[in-house]
Every structure is written in structure tokens, then in C-alpha cells.
Amino acid sequence: MIGQIHYYSIIVIELFVSYSVVVVESMDKLSTNQLPPPYKSYCRFPNHCPDLKYTGIRISQEELRQQFYKCQSDNIERWQITVDHYFTESREFCCFVRTVLSCEQPLLALCNNTYSELNNEDTERLFGKSCNEFLCGDQSETDSNSEMIETGLKICAGIILVVVIGGALYFGYKKVNEWYK
Structure with missing residues (x-):
């Protein structure tokens, strides 16, 4: 347990120091309102984009950078993330991590495809196991349960309707046969 605490302390210190350096270097370049505190090793946009010239897409590195930070700030708002949520096994933080x-x-x-792969691996390593229990779609667990209940009720109503129509046809047929006898 003490070894794990020490390990996490080193990660947090390393993330904080690298975050401080990145923010100081690029504060003038960013137009985002909110930047999350560092919560993983690769939480910032890389300084260089070596793979951009091979994509054939007409977008600048600065436009990509702005979209990247907009993605983060939009999800901070979407999941209503506060400093208290960071490094917790909460639905909000886990869903924030996944959607970001x-x-x-x-x-x-x-x-930078290599950076992208490292980001994915790092995120999975840090949060994969602890965040697997949470559903993060646009719907909450209660919404999913409500939909399942609604679907079940529709199926039951359909079965009852078929039985009622079948019964009405059977008794109607029986009544008509009695009348003609």
C-alpha cells in the first residue's frame, strides 16, 4: 500500500511539474477558458505535429490545438467536473476521462500518431480498471433502466393485445356458428 501511495505521488508531482512548464510556455497561445489540471501524462497538446503534413487535411497545428482544448473544456462543462472530482472513482470523472x-x-x-497511442495507453493504464463500472453514454444508468422497463411494458401490452384480439375472434366465431345452427 505504501509503495502504491509513493508511486501515485510521483505521478502527480511529475504531472504537475510538466503541466506547469507547458502552461507557462503556451499560455499566450491558448484561447480556452478552462484547462483541467494534469490528470494523466499526456493531457496536453504536443508542441510539434510531424504527422499533420501526411494527412492531406487542410488544418493548421493551431486549429488542432484549439479543437483539442475545446474538447477538454466542453467535457468539463458536460460532466460538471470540479477539482474535487479529479482522481476519484466517480461516474463524473470516469465519464469525463472517457469522453475526452x-x-x-x-x-x-x-x-502525432505516436503521441496519440501513448495517450490512449496511458489513459487506459491509469483509469481503465477503476472506471469500467460506469456507463457513460448520453444516458445515465437510470435512463437505461427506464428504457428497459418501457420496452418490457410495450412487449407485455403487445402480447395482451394479441390475446384479446385472438379471444374476441374465437368467441365471435363460436357465436356465429351457434347462430347458424
Whole structure:
């Protein structure tokens, strides 16, 4: 346990120091309102985009950088992330991590595919096991349960309707046969 605490302390210190350097270097370049504190090793946009020239896409490194940080700030708002959420096994933080990864990966792959892969591996290593229990779609777990209940009720209503129509046809047929006898 003490070894794990020491290991996590080193990661947090390393992330904080590298975050401080990146922010000081690029504060003038960023137009984003919110930047998350460093929560993984590859949480910033790379300084160079060697793979961008091979993509054939007409987008500048600065435009990619802005989209990358917009992805992060949009998801901070979406999941209502505060400093208290960081490094917790909460639905909000885990869903934030997953949705940020899904929108930043294509941007990073355009810029630097190696960095993109390292970002993906690092995120999975740090948060994969602890965040597997949370559903993170646009719906919450209660919404999913509500949809399952609604679907079940529709199926039951359909079965009841078929039985009622079948019964009405059977008794109607029986009544008509009695009348003609």
C-alpha cells in the first residue's frame, strides 16, 4: 500500500511539474477558458505535429490545438467536473476521462500518431480498471433502466393485445356458428 501511495505521488508531482512548464510556455497561445489540471501524462497538446503534413487535411497545428482544448473544456462543462472530482472513482470523472479520450484521440492522431497511442495507453493504464463500472453514454444508468422497463411494458401490452384480439375472434366465431345452427 505504501509503495502504491509513493508511486501515485510521483505521478502527480511529475504531472504537475510538466503541466506547469507547458502552461507557462503556451499560455499566450491558448484561447480556452478552462484547462483541467494534469490528470494523466499526456493531457496536453504536443508542441510539434510531424504527422499533420501526411494527412492531406487542410488544418493548421493551431486549429488542432484549439479543437483539442475545446474538447477538454466542453467535457468539463458536460460532466460538471470540479477539482474535487479529479482522481476519484466517480461516474463524473470516469465519464469525463472517457469522453475526452474519444474526442481528443482523432485530433492527436492527425498531429502525432505516436503521441496519440501513448495517450490512449496511458489513459487506459491509469483509469481503465477503476472506471469500467460506469456507463457513460448520453444516458445515465437510470435512463437505461427506464428504457428497459418501457420496452418490457410495450412487449407485455403487445402480447395482451394479441390475446384479446385472438379471444374476441374465437368467441365471435363460436357465436356465429351457434347462430347458424
